[in-house]
Amino acid sequence: MKINVGIDLGTTNSVVATFNRAKGVVEILKNDLEKSCTPSVVCIENGIVTIGEEAKNMQAAGNLNTAAFYKSMMGEKDYTVFIDGKEYTPEDLSTEFLRALKANVEQTNNVQIEGAVITVPAYFTEAQKTATIRAGKRAGFEVLKIIHEPTAAIIAYGLTGSGKKNVMVYDLGGGTFDVTIAEVDGSKVVPIATNGNHNLGGKNWDSAIRKELIQRFLDEFGINIENHPEEYKMLQVKCEDVKKRLTSLSSTDVTVQCEGYSGKYEITRELFEMQTYNLLCETNLLIEKCFSEIGNGFGWHSLDEVVLVGGSTRMPQVKEMIQREYGKSPVTKNIDVDTIVAAGAAMQAQLCTDDVLVLGGATGEVPPVSLRGSPASRSGGLVIRGSDIQDITAHSLGMLALTSDGKNYVNSIIIPKNSKLNQRFGKRYTFSGTTLEVYVLQGESKDPYDCALLYKYIISGMPEGQKNEFSVNFLYNSNGVVEVEAELDDGRSLKAEQLPVTESLSEIISRLEKEREEAKKATKDIEIIFMLDTSGSMSGDPMTQAKRALRDFIEGLDLKRMKVAILDFAESTRWMCHFTDSERELSNAIDRFTVGGPCGIGTSAKPLSTHGNDFNSKKASKVIVVLTDGEWFDQPAEVKTAITLKSNGVIIYAVGFGKADEKFLSQIASEKGSRKIDLSKLSSTFKEIASSIATEI
């Protein structure tokens, strides 16, 4: 029989479950040892893969070809373990484990598994989630979806078909801790806050015991077990056993052996709890963080139910802490902390294929998990739809951005944490290039160095030679994995290509800085052509005042962003200087102006028609400033040219005094760009134009 399953791929144990549609119940698929939980331990020897209990026994016997707890390192590019003569990444080990688990469960239950919903800690990052998806695919599953472990637990536990309640799932597994608070309303599940630590779980409690035993053995025999890999592996397994015994006993003895020496030590629960108190406090801090993220005074008092999930919640200290803080007991009755996550994943697998799930089915039979309140029997078949189950993201998503003062690179958050999945968040751009580089970051901090650098996206396809307005849309898809799309304002979609990041963040930032500097050097933001009338009527005081005004104008410009060229016109035209940002060059050019020089004294030059297009850079904003004191010989031709120039984006200021034609000035100038003034106002007028260029362009 072909089936879909839910898999709780745990740090310590994994569980496979399926939803029996006919009966409307979840069935846990046992392994060949008739167990629900299969230890997530892998042993590879001579290419033969062994998993589960057998591999765990090999680990306990000190076999160095075994690997456990690799889930904690999932997605870490540089972490590998060397077994059976080969390097294995956590993704490789998960692949081997899942492939063997699939074969085992298929054979034991006489089924053929096709699709799988795999659970991951809510706090898993992008790299960890995508590595899990890849491992599932490589192991031969069609990965229907990945869902967060606490959300899976709520699906299996919380759907009662009656009333609205706030449920907290406290999930302390073997290697990870997650806390999720959700609103459950009938068949609807809406998580509202989630936090976690993917390096905090039962193994940290084991470590506390291991540390104590290593120290006692060192004190007694002067031997450090950490230097003996086989004995160290055996001790790891022993410590987990001691921890589990302390769940029901107040003290227990343990024998440690190394180099032929043997020591017997007593560990009390009191000492164990004292030495692990800080770990418990860490989980409480993450709960408090959820409360403050929800805000509005949300706290323990706002919770209707607290559900414990994960093998480590069996430790009495966990229940005691919840009892202390919450004032009530957590829900434990009829919940199997080991299988509830897989059960929720199995229900989700059913929703992935049929989009509807009937708990209790036609018979009204009660699912084997989620017995509390007997939802199905009460409602006689509670109907759940795919859209009833929502999820949120545990990490903010941002992009590398430059602050507006251009001084620092920051993580500019686009999707805040605790946002619903499948929701688009757009970022608008006005950009004159054709390709844009976007670096996507995951994390809460403004400082990009505190965040994970996920991807580089190249957005391309923008039309050339114009300012393009477009949006880049960021999304966490239903797997909680990042997707990026881009489209122009007119609806045309742009290419958004995801590329792996090959540089470190500091390399990227210093490269971007360098590129910015070079671009600044290569192209000034603004190019200005100053056209000065030197016809006969300008002689004497007008020329003296014009030179002064031109100097004041140059002084008012920000030459770091601008280049200026100066044109002399009368009967003909002449460049006094080409585009430059050198104040000295400009000043020398101004000094050289005379009336009746090489350009003659008449007015027949057409400066706009002959030089109005002589800009250097395509990218820079283009400005022409004209100063004249009389009528020009062919004003209609110049008006025509000015109209074309303006329609191509050139901004024209036209200033006149004396006999200048006011109408002509306003015809050639851009809107609000013409001024007919008194000679005495020349300097102040040019200062004003300089400041308007600096601030408005």
Ligand code: AMP
């Ligand atoms: P999970 O990842 O949910 O399977 O949880 C596995 C973790 O639960 C491991 O660290 C186990 O050592 C721990 N665990 C299982 N049973 C007990 C127990 N009786 N007392 C304390 N810890 C336990």
